[in-house]
Every structure is written in C-alpha cells, then in structure tokens.
Amino acid sequence: MGSDLPYTAKSFSGPGTAQASPVVRGRIEDLARLEDVCRSAFEQDLGTDPAGSRVLLSEQLTNTEEVREAVTTLMFEKLNVGALFLISSASLAAQASGHITGLVVNVDADSTSTVAVHEAFRLSTTQKTADVAGAGLDANLKTIADLAMSTYRASPDEVRPGLLTSIILVGQHTMADGLPGRLTDLIRAQAPGHAVEVHAAPERATQVWTGGSITASTTSFEEMWFTREEYDDNGPNLIHQKCMY
Incomplete structure (x- = not known):
C-alpha cells in the first residue's frame, strides 16, 4: 500500500454507498473505517489476502504515537500481516x-x-x-x-x-x-x-506511491521490516524505534 491513506480512503466505497474517509486533514480519526479501507484495498483492488503480506504504509507527520501504535495493532491483529513499515509520505x-x-x-x-x-x-x-x-x-x-x-x-x-x-x-x-x-x-x-x-x-x-515502490524494492530495506515475530515479542510500541523516517 504505497499510496497515502487519504487518497485510498477517498476512493473507497462499500456496496451501493460511498463511505466516509477515516482520514481528516492528514490525521487518522476513525480506525474502524480504516480497517474497512484496508480490507477493501487488499481484497477488491489488489485481489489478495493481507494475511502474511508485508505492508508499507505512508503516513503524515500529524499521526500521534498513539495512532501509530493503533494502526500497528490493527495491521497485525486484525489483518494478520507478516511485516509492516510506516514511513512519512515526505x-x-x-x-x-x-x-x-x-x-x-x-x-x-x-x-x-x-x-x-x-x-x-x-x-x-x-x-x-x-x-x-x-x-x-x-x-x-x-x-x-x-x-x-x-x-x-x-x-x-x-x-x-x-x-x-x-x-x-x-x-x-x-x-x-x-x-x-x-x-x-x-x-x-x-x-x-x-x-x-x-x-x-x-x-x-x-509520487508517494512511486517512492514506496522504490523503497520496498531495495535490498537494504529487507532488514528494516517490523516483523510479526518482533510484534509478538515487543508489542506495538516498537514501531517508533523501527520506523523513524
């Protein structure tokens, strides 16, 4: 998911009706809606199961530590991803x-x-x-x-x-x-x-999506992922040490 969340959220619509964006002025305000958006992106747009996937998410700097930890928990606990990385869109x-x-x-x-x-x-x-x-x-x-x-x-x-x-x-x-x-x-x-x-x-x-694609494709990035094992051992707060860009 290289595109930044406001764009993904805006383009999401459920069966028969448009859904409100979970992101307001660059800030994640609705985690339940964010889960819907992420599931839609995986299942409808990408045609894949998020379980076990490695996911790169761009974020705005307005995200608080609490929101970053909540997003991390959502990705590992609700979507069961195999690895995660958060990086600023800038x-x-x-x-x-x-x-x-x-x-x-x-x-x-x-x-x-x-x-x-x-x-x-x-x-x-x-x-x-x-x-x-x-x-x-x-x-x-x-x-x-x-x-x-x-x-x-x-x-x-x-x-x-x-x-x-x-x-x-x-x-x-x-x-x-x-x-x-x-x-x-x-x-x-x-x-x-x-x-x-x-x-x-x-x-x-x-351009943010392109930057995500380039970043995730580099050999050196392989060692930077926040893995499921690290999450299980340390909890979501380790995301701040693993993802500082």
Missing part, C-alpha cells in the same frame, strides 16, 4: 524525486503540509500545516509559499543550503497548469539572493 516523495535532502510540499484533499527531509530522514520539527488545499489551492498559493519558507527557517543551518533548490511538489491537487511556476515566483520573492527551484514531476500525483 520521505517517499523525496526518494521518488531522487533527492535525499529537500523541502517537500505535499497537498492533500483538505490540507497542505511542508517539511524538510535530510538524508532521507524527515525533520519533524520543521513541519508546517494549513487547512488549504483542493479547490482553494490556487487562491491560497501565497499561504503555501509562506508554509514552505517557515519550514526553511525552522531547519538547521547546516541543512538549509540545499533546501530551496530542492523543493519537491507532490499531490494530485498540484496538477493545475502553471502552478509550479507561480509557487516558484512567490518563494523567490521571500528569498531574495537565493536560488529557488521547485521540482514538479509529471507523475507527482502518485
């Missing part, structure tokens, strides 16, 4: 773009977040969020530029030099014509004397 987007360090601007259906990624690790203290997205994105592009600059200013001095030339724009709501150029101009206006480059890949609507 880290996956950076991976897909070919940048291990960058400033990720992620626009979801109902919120926008910015965060710095350094050597593939998210810098959680740099995250900024706003309830600006979807249909209101174009009219509030200045707000998104402000978020990006707030993340830049919150980043450690040694990380800043590579950020403004590696701004990674992702999300299906960023596909409007001319949007990357307008965002570049707004950020340049706030950073005189600095080179600014916004990377907006044509496939940025699915």
